Amino acid sequence: MADMDEQRGPARGPTGRWRHGRPPRGWRPGPPPWSRWAEEHEGPFEDDGDGGTRHRRPRWPWRSTVLLTAFVLIGSHVADHAQEGQRVALDPFGRVLLLVAGAMLLWRRRHPVHVVYGTVAAVLLYAGAGYPYGPVFLTVVVACFGAVVSGHRHATWAAMGVFWAGHLLIAHVLYRWLPPSGDHAASWNQEIVIATWVVALLAVSELARIRREHWVRERAERVRAARRRADEERLRIARDLHDVLAHSISVINVQAGVGLALLDSDPEQARTALATIKAKSKEALGEVRQVLDTLRAPGTAPRAPAPGLDRLPELVEQAASAGLTVTVEGEPPPLPPGADLAAFRIVQEALTNVVRHSGSREARVRVGQGGGRLRLCVDDDGPATGADAGGGGTGLAGMRERAAALGGTIEAGPRPDGGFRVVAELPLEVEEDR
Known part of the structure; x- marks a missing residue:
């Protein structure tokens, strides 16, 4: 049962408060939804040792790549039937292009610039071969979004410029020599729609990049603030321990010297010195225990009032x-x-x-x-x-x-x-x- 409770998360009462007045030991608040996306996209964060954060090596996005590639292949097969007689029928080479465009997305977190240029080249080759229009363009969308969010904005803008220029070249110049035979130039209204689509994609990607960078800065600042608080707490505890122990041990040292000096000549005075040592050591142990309690249960109220x-x-x-x-x-x-x-x-x-x-x-x-x-x-x-x-x-x-x-x-x-x-x-x- 305890393991199941830990998996479900810390227990709260019906009002949403912690049942025992504070969260269980070791519990930390979870990251916001945006941080979960960033961790999925870039890999988990770790402390860089200088008060900031860095990314560990990104995970391979196997699941999303397989699903997206399957969607592109199936959707293109459906588009092939819908555009029969208008475009070139899908053949093994066309299916290889679809598979390559989808499979390259597996490297989009490790080599985003290479992937965005690779998908652009594969899709332009696919379109130039006269194959049916379909969801293959989605691979360019995913590659572009990932590259911009990971910080490679200028390279991605250039890749999307190449994509649009390549489409213009195919649709208005090279169509005379490319399959299917008898094809006509695309309308400029269609080109305006494609340009608007490219600009909108870049704008959405830039917005996601800005939000991600803002979250990374906030997280780094939280890490530095937590480190400062921890350092200040360590200094405070060190000062308290020094003050308590230095004062108490000084008194104990003096009384021990008195006791040793008078042990034979004045046993009663030596007894008094030993009693003082006992009382002072007990008091020092109590104050040290109070200081150390803050380490065992940070944030809890002290059992005794602070001295003044x-x-x-x-x-x-x-x-x-x-x-x-x-x-x-x-x-x-x-x-x-x-x-x-x-x-x-x-x-x-x-x-x-x-x-x-x-x-x-x-x-x-x-x-x-x-x-x-x-x-x-x-x-x-x-x-x-x-x-x-x-x-x-x-x-x-x-x-x-x-x-x-x-x-x-x-x-x-x-x-x-x-x-x-x-x-x-x-x-x-x-x-x-x-």
Whole structure:
């Protein structure tokens, strides 16, 4: 039953909505009808590795070619009986010409220009031999349409010009020496009808070509947009994981050092450090699990609210457990969820850098607003410690990416009087789908 359901497609409820609130994992919307025609005509699409698409090798159109060739042969046989005495009766050579004109269409997707010229030559030879008029002209129609839609417009226009000029030559000049004997020149009204037919065929083919090229551009843009969204999502997840793990592991590292140093002299303090490590690791695992849940079920709502500046006291408490005293000045204003999360992560990363790279055990966080922008300032008095002091990793880059995604800025660097300062400015009103 499950296999049958997968073949029929994803299950929906009576109202047309997904039964479980979202499509099944792995489901993707099908292509529009025009894309199905393009794939039938040109072969399936594949990613070209540069954000665009390319065609795989086209399929052989066996079914349509066999049906069309059979129709041409049968229709020409009927026309032979209807025009008996007016045109030359079909003989083996005439049937070979019909078969060749139809069979060449098998290559119309791989060699469209050769096919359109080949069908034009076969049909002109057929008409010059005096055989009955019939559906053989349909082979030229199909070849012309396929060649124009595949992008060979100028070559196809030239081929149709040759076709019309050849018909004029046969019908008004060479008819005296060609079978059937006693034939008369065609009327110019008939030539006008044929010219109109050729122009209409080219116009319809051009319209189909324009629509197909428009669809190909749209599809390539959708592929590039999907790739950009995937890249942005990967960056977002990488930033979240970095912020969570860097902060938590920094606290754990400090507490582990305290525990080891006091394990013999002050077992109770060592116990407290171990308890802090346990609590912090549990919290980090929860946040990592929340981030990874977005990978397993993209588009689903998170189970816990995203952190914001209302959790500044928690950051202060966590920093205190790592031996860093943090003073907070100012009250955070109401922020959109995206800006609130970015502000929280920026402060978290700045305090993590103080713990990891600064010899100072004090830091100051100032929160202010003005001109429609939130201003965050994180200071420490230094001095810098360690080979990568000043933040040589990805922390500062992640902060800048978060701020830039919201239209904000980050300035980070040593202060003239020593220490390090991080200043972030974020807009108070943010377009969440930016």
